Structure formats: C-alpha cells, structure tokens
Amino acid sequence: MNAEVLTPPPLTDPDALIADLGGRARGAAKRLAIATTAEKAAALRAAAGQLRTQAAKILGANARDMEAGHAGGLTAAMLDRLRLDEDRLSAIADAVDAVAALADPVGREIDRAVRPNGIELSRVRVPLGVVGIIYESRPNVTADAAALGLMSGNAVILRGGSEAVNSNRAIHAAFAAGLATSGLPADAVQLVPTQDRAAVGALLRAQGLVDIIIPRGGKGLVARVQDEARVPVLAHLDGINHLYIDGAADPAKALPLAVNAKMRRTGICGATETILIDRAYPAPLAIVDALVKAGCEVRGDKAVAALSPHVEPASAGDWDCEYLDAIVSIALVDGLSGALAHIDAHSSRHTDAIVTEDKAAADRFLSEVDSAIVMHNASTQFADGGEFGLGAEIGIATGRLHARGPVALEGLTTYKWLVRGSGQTRP
C-alpha cells in the first residue's frame, strides 16, 4: 500500500508550509553556526549509528518504494538508482561517518591584515545558513546532503523524488534520531513533508528564508530549478566536456586517456563527450579504433568519417550533445587555435582537457579555456570532489558566482569580516 504517493494530500498554502520550514531552519542555523567541530562530528556519528540501527526499517521502506516503482513502470535504470540493500545502506552510513572526519571549514581564517591605524581585520568562514536540496530518485542524497549541510554548519531542507518518498522518510527519521541524541536542534535537517509539487515552487521562491538551492539530478530537474528559482542556485546543467589531443601529444598517453575519459563511466558529468584531434596528430585512427573496440559508437566529422567504416557521420547537433552514453563525437581541428574555438563554441564549461607534451600549448589551453575545470594530460573523469581531495561533494557548479567546479564543505560557507579595534574613530 502506498496511498500517499498515489494521492498526495492537497496543499492549500505551499508558501506558508515553506515559511514554517524555513523559519525553523533559520532558528536551527543560528545554533549550528556556533556549534563546535566536535559537536557536529558527534551528531553525524550518532546519525550514522542510527542509519545502521534502523537498517531493517529503512530497507522495508525502500521495498515499498521499489514495489510502487515496479507497479508505476519505472525504468530499470531508475529502479537501480532507487534500490537499497544492506551494502548500499552500509555505504550510506559510512559516508556520513566520513563527512564527520572532514576538516571543518567554519571559523577558518581566509586572510588577515593590520591597518596603519591599528585596526585588525580578518575574514573568517561562516555557514551560508539554510540550504535547500532538491533531488530525484537516489535516496542516499538524503543522508549525504544532510551530513554535508550539518558539518558546514548549515540547516538543510530536503526535497527528494516522489518515487523514493518512503526511503527518504525512513533515512531522514534515522538521521533525525541521531541528531536528537546530540544536543543539536532537530530542525537542522528537515524533509519537506509533502510530495505536492507546489511545495517545490514555494521553496524555489523562498528568498530570505533559503540562502541557496542545490538541485541534484538530471538535466530536466536542474533546468526547471534554474528557470523557476528566485533563490540563488548552485548547479551544472550539462557536462559537454572535451578532450583535445594536440599534435604534440604522446600517443602512449593520448590513447588510454581518450578511452578512459569517454568510457570509464559514461553516465557521469565528468565523462568526455567530444574528442578533438589536431590534424597534426600522427595516429587519429588508433584513437577511433580503440574507442570502437571499447564498445563506443563514434560519430565523426567528414575527416574522421573518412578514417574508418566504423565511424558514423556526426550531425550538427552532435557537437552540443551530452550523450551520457557510450557515444562520442570526434572532429579534426586545426591545432590548438582550432580546438580553443571549438571548445569556446560548444563547451558547457564544466571540464575540458588537453593532451600534449608541449608545455606552451598546455599553458595556453589552461589559461584560455573558460571552464570550471581545465586539465592537462589527465582524464576528464577525475572531475570529482573526492578525486580533488575535498571529501564528499554536494555537487559540481558551472556558474561563475560563489563556487565553481566541485563544491564540498567550503562551498557551503561564506565569510564575514571581523574588525578589532581599540576605540578608533574614523577621521
């Protein structure tokens, strides 16, 4: 029985609901902002403990979601994202413990100066405040986002997908039970109590109540959030990433980089979607053949299509397509300048890479490519907060304001200026 998903309760005043959640979150945020690192870590360890203790309850709730998902015709991929088992739940609890062990960004000094009049200035990191997370079918986001929010001193308001409603509630209840034993306010982690879509609209409009919205999910969700939100949004829409193989690339590096960047995992935002090969590069066919052999469909411009019968001709739309699949578009370009022009025209400004042994070419690429992450002789699949040593990430941002690239604890903070004087008045 999953009546609630089928017939959500009518929501008469979504703005009032969000004002209530937001007001309570703001109150909790005040307490969290001055919580010590030890308090936050202890609360997270208690939450992780409850996720383990309440495993049977959580897996039971997930089984109800899976049953409804089967009945509702979710795809196999969606069901896989939704599904929990003991191992996956254990990994979720471990991830919460891992966040508890991360360095606390709050209170960290960014810089300091003493003015000629003796006034001491410093900028110190403080939490953003209230963070709204809107996500789809993966129930692990409930625990991940709550943990990252809490460790960075923020209150979070979570809104997961309808298909995971029972799983999310069970995970949230376990997390909250852990919090309750820790002395930090229960309102620090809230789950929107209705699946009515109007609540999402109200959350996106909640200027002053919510400081930032982070959507986690597919392009449809992110686009809708970016379009509707009046609250600032931290997100990326696309990962149309390029690997440029320069004429001065070492083929022994270029070939494995091309295969790894495209094929290691095709469904992640850091996967390469377009490979650009310098006309001066000696072995383009080997790149094409290696990709085909790895199971990749290759769509090429005329020059690439002429290399191999395995290459399909690319259409104009291919150069702006995020396949998230075992498909790649490949074009030959006129050297570094040709690559830069193509990337400028088609990149989604997430991650772009050059393969070359020419240091000057690498430096020019790193300088001129205007993307959140720019790489030299490395696979675009490294575009990940964990790989960057940030610990877990809340997302990857391709906007230009506030935080860019992988966003982890530091990206969930802002700063304030502390001014210490001894009675100075301004002349």
Added chain:
Amino acid sequence: MNAEVLTPPPLTDPDALIADLGGRARGAAKRLAIATTAEKAAALRAAAGQLRTQAAKILGANARDMEAGHAGGLTAAMLDRLRLDEDRLSAIADAVDAVAALADPVGREIDRAVRPNGIELSRVRVPLGVVGIIYESRPNVTADAAALGLMSGNAVILRGGSEAVNSNRAIHAAFAAGLATSGLPADAVQLVPTQDRAAVGALLRAQGLVDIIIPRGGKGLVARVQDEARVPVLAHLDGINHLYIDGAADPAKALPLAVNAKMRRTGICGATETILIDRAYPAPLAIVDALVKAGCEVRGDKAVAALSPHVEPASAGDWDCEYLDAIVSIALVDGLSGALAHIDAHSSRHTDAIVTEDKAAADRFLSEVDSAIVMHNASTQFADGGEFGLGAEIGIATGRLHARGPVALEGLTTYKWLVRGSGQTRP
C-alpha cells in the same frame, strides 16, 4: 538643448540591444581575461590621461546636465551629486590611476595540492566575465566602475541615470579613447546607448550574457534591481547598523565611538542608526547628551526617554529605519544577550559593532552577530573598502553568496581549477 533626455528615442527591441552589447562585451571579456597586468594598467593610465585631456568637453557636458537638472526640478542634494568641476574631475582621473596601481587579482593562486596519484591541482582567480553596473546621478561611477571592471579583467556594461546622460557619455568617450590607444578592445567598456527604461529591464534579464549586476544608488534603485533581476545581483539594500555599548565598555571610548559612528557622515551606508546601551553601562546620559550636542535628534525607548528631555519617544518603526540623517534611535538592553536579540531582529546585516573591555563578550559578539562586518571597539563608519585596504570598492554586499562586505577587485573575480597530470587515467 537637451532634447534626448526629454524625448528618448523609442526602443523597439530592448532584448536585441542588450544581446548586441552583451555579445560584444563577451568577446572583449575573452581578450581581457588574458590581458597582462601591465596592459590593463597602461590602458587605465591612458584613460585617466584622456579624462584630463578632455576636461573641457566633460565639464561642458556636465553643465548641460546641470541646466536640465535645474529646469527639471532636481533637489539641491541631487544637483550636488551630479555636479562636476575641475577638482572633482581631477579626482575622478586620479582614482582611475589609483586603480591601475592596485594588485591584479587575476591569476592569483588560491590554493594548490598534489594528489597521491601525482595529479597537481590549483585554483586560480579568473575574471567574472561581463559585469553590468546600474547607477544613478553620480557621473564618477562611470569612470570608477569602468576602471575596477577593467583591472579585474571584466568587460562592463554601464547604465547611468538619465539626469547625468551627457556627463556619462563624455566620461565614457574619454575613457574609451584611452582604451583605444592601449590595444585592449573598445567593447570592454560600453555605455547603454539609450535612456529608455526597457533597456534596464533587458539587462536585468540577460542571463548568460551578463554574469553579475551591481546597482549603485539609493534603496529604490537597489530594491528594483533585486526584484526584477534574473542575473545574480551584488548589493546591499540597507545599512541598519548597530553600535552596542556593553556594561563593560570604557566610557572614554564609548562616547567618541557613539558620536563618530552616528555623526561623522550620516548619509553613508556604514553610519550607525541604532545605539544599544547595556542597562549596566554607567553613563548612558552622557552618550545621549553628546549626540544631542553634536546636532543629532535622539529617539529613545522609554528608559532612554526618561533620561533626558531632549529625547523623543521612538516608535516601533524606528528600530527598522535607516535614517541616513542626523537621527539616532537608542534603546537600553539587558546585556549582551539583549543586544544580540535586538540585532538579530533588526539588523540589515551590513555592519554591527560592540564597545566593551570584556574580551569574552567581544568574542561572543563577533561570533554570533550574523552580519557582513562585525566590529569590536571601532566605529561602524570604517565599513569601507578603502579603509579595509582593498583600494576602491565597487560596492558593499549584504547577500551571503560570492562576496560579502566591501567588494573590490577580488570580488569581481571567480576561480577555475587547473589540473596538471602526466597521463593519469581514473581507475
């Protein structure tokens, strides 16, 4: 004759106009992003030189604006803000030279790490891209904003007030003439060529074309921009700043701080608007008397009104009022906790200060007050980028994202991640 101000040309397609300006600004921004510090500084010095060379033309244009302003019934304060003379114009040129001498934030490394797999990571500052500045009657903003934008590697689109249209055009023309001699693109600094208000609306909606909008002007302008903009906005709406005089304050510091924080300049956003005095503070009357003697109207709560016949009773609205005038509201509060509660309820989160000799009280105030700038034993009038050693400021931000407090060159930048490998693929 100032026909254009009286009858602006009809603007048939404001979005197309802004798309044109924005596209050209984006192109210029690409060049600016890789301009060297020396190139940018030389361009600014050339612009400053042209402002001096073209002084007669600029002052003539300003005289036409002043004439129209008189005829149009501008207030004396507005006319004073509009008015240029040789000294003021010389100061504008000097300010451009001063920006040329500031440290360039672009290319500065924020941090660096080497991962266990040998990959080198660094975050380096890069320009935001295209900055829109919307301002009112002060023509100096045309040069100031252009200079700060250029030095931080950004293209700027300027939109000044109708009353200063001739002054702004003359200053912009001089600035552009300087740029033209420097080899940097003229499109780096553009002035919206029409005073039609529809162009402002289009600029505020120009997501993707403009990276950030900075309004410079009164509360009405800022509120309108914040309300209409779909592009991120960096601004402050109010400066409802508090000076809290703790029971453990040294009266020899508290009295001059209170007078300076309120009265040094009453019209700036860093001026104190409310003074909170601990009931335990021994000499509240001396504070009131000193303010009255300095020419300030004092509005007090019952306890303060009982101290002196010169105190008017405060109304409920006084605690949320930015007077920007020689008026102050004063309340007695129950110690630090009472002050924190009042500030939390009424501060606009710009600048708040405590006066005390009690280090623990100061530390708690600095930690718990959630404002962009929090001070101990210093006048709130120091809330200024110049006083903070940042050089000129483009504005003060009270939002929580991206930059907070005084925003100068660094606040006009973002960062990108540079990843340097030697062929690493992700396992």
